[in-house]
Amino acid sequence: MAGPISSGAGATAPHAPGTRYGPALALLASLFFMWGFITVINNTLLPHLRSVFELSYTQTTLIESVWFIAYFFASIPSAKLIERVGYQKSMVIGLLVMAAGALGMTLAASIPSYGVTLVMLFVIASGITLLQVAANPYVAVVGRPETASSRLNLVQAMNSAGTMLAPMFGAYLILGRSKGGTAQGDVVLTQAERLADAQSVILPYVLVAIVLVVLAFVIARFPLPAMGAATQRHDREERRKYSLWSHRNLVFGIPAIFIYLIAEIGVANLFVNFVSQPQIANLTHEQAGNYLTFLWGGMMVGRFAGSAIMQKFDAGHVLAAFSVGAFVVMLVTVFTTGPVAMWSLILVGLFHSIMFPTIFTLGIKGLGPLTEEGSGLLIMAIAGGALVVVQGWLADSYGLQTSFLLTAACELYVLFYALWGSKTTNALPDQQVTQ
Template structure:
């Protein structure tokens, strides 16, 4: 999934243009890495669910921890980047994320689920710092009039990471999960313990490799002579306004809920897709094979982002948003009322219609806000915590009514987005005057 860019600061006239293209190439690899790490959670969930014999609600604590860290650490991350600057902030984010990735090694040795969650929280904290530092830095790497194209390129690399993560995660992690719960139950106790240990350790190699890659990237960024850019701070103009003042505008308030429900629905579907496709009545395939379909889900989101961007040149963003949300409701209704490959393909198709939702909701929510834009942006970014709450709620629902019918929850989330596109996104009179 893509996150909105931080409002753009001004560039320094002294920034050496000679390094700009190379610097952009370096920084966009960071977008790829955090997209890869974020989507790898969708592989981690079914693996840890099998290792620790978790119900769906407990398995969803992976996303609750990850996106909860984003919610809790976004403001401290902003202060850290303001203190260190963009370049050192990026380095700090990479190092913190690397420490979190290395934490998977002792967690696997201890075979304690909470230890995995602790390592994941540290990893997510590092990614949060990267979000805060890298987005504005990319915006500054060149002329102001081309900043949007640079951010689009960087977000495309983020989408590439989310597309490739399921493939590598399936091969490196899920390929070792070859026994069903029934097969494990009839094994002798000693063999069961040995098998669980082996399964837990399957994450060690991949996350150790990711940790090393993050540290090496941190060293490279630290040593690389990135262009010197003017830092941004919240000046007195922004301090006059409050978050409550921004939230008083109806399209901001409804937009915060829109981001909450959209991110929650997107993350919940991706998190449960591997387990869903593995069900006997759906596709009855291995988790490794199911991860390939998850890859298609994220690939369609990447394709739809570019297609939707072109469509919005001629079509109303509000109507397109409502239409795409309606499309997802139809697809979810199809998957819940069918079995076999019809249920599989209809759920994968949701990725295509997810594509434009985050940037469109975000843009409509900050429309005509003037000096309140930064405060509204902060609220919208914090609403990404929906990625922690909705998957957990769907997990609890799946434990009660079954995974097949638990998709009623994201369906309702998309119902709200239809309302937002058609009505809730329209600014009130005070916003229309530039408030």
């Protein structure tokens, strides 16, 4: 999944002729890469934990639900923290919180404990939420204002690069080093095997923690541009004149983000278990984890292609076309078997690629001085990923393959939003904020 895009919120840094923003932008892009990478490690971690703790699909998807609940609870405290200590220090704190959670995962693996695992994943996700709230405004100010859109697309691609590489990392260092991950189909492990499998998580999370601490140190020492606050009082007074709820594109955009996240996270989390089934591809979890790379790779390719297409065609129409494509391939996934079902599920990544950033930009269109509040609500809507537990319940009750009908239903709401819900009402002039 990509980080949300903020536009028109906050003051822009002054641009001096000849100033080189490349190093700062590269450093910011590394944050998008890291939270995409760490988020998608969960997709290989979940089938691993399912065998270690002998979990049902409901319990397995509850792990991811806890992850996305953090977006709901941590968003407002993150904004308060940024207001108190500033953006750069908040980025450092976010990385250190993530590192602490990663080290906590080694504790959970040593015990092993399902409960401690849930707590530590919540800690990691809270750190990512703080990064999302803090890093996005910087992308808009590092460089010339007229190239801001190009920079945002670049960091989105870096986020996708992280999501594409994470499954290979997880498949090799988690699934590939465990009995449950290398066995054919579901396997019942002995107590000794479950303990050994649980401890296979220690090395990858130690490596992740080290990288996060190093990145925190680099950002703490890096001279990032300061964000001015000279116009904040004026902005607050201006916002009181308008109502967020008079903007149809935002009102329907919030549930669109919420519902889309259910689809994206459900596909990614249950992919390994689905393609491992004998009637689908009959792969080991390790082999299936490698195919997950194609799912996320399709999202990266789709974002580049979608960005080019939207230069010539209306974003809402492109979103509608992609949602129809996603609906069709999900029906193929549900009603076929073998390689066709597997590759159709992989193909949905291509159609999902543009949904988050496109819904987000359509949702804040025409908000003017309300852009900041609208962006915050859309960020909180990422918590929709927590409802992936509903698909876990459907998988337990009606079968894993049938549960993807929920995904197909989510695509229909995105189609509704693209064709009607995204139309702006009471549009306000874009906010021009200078330092």
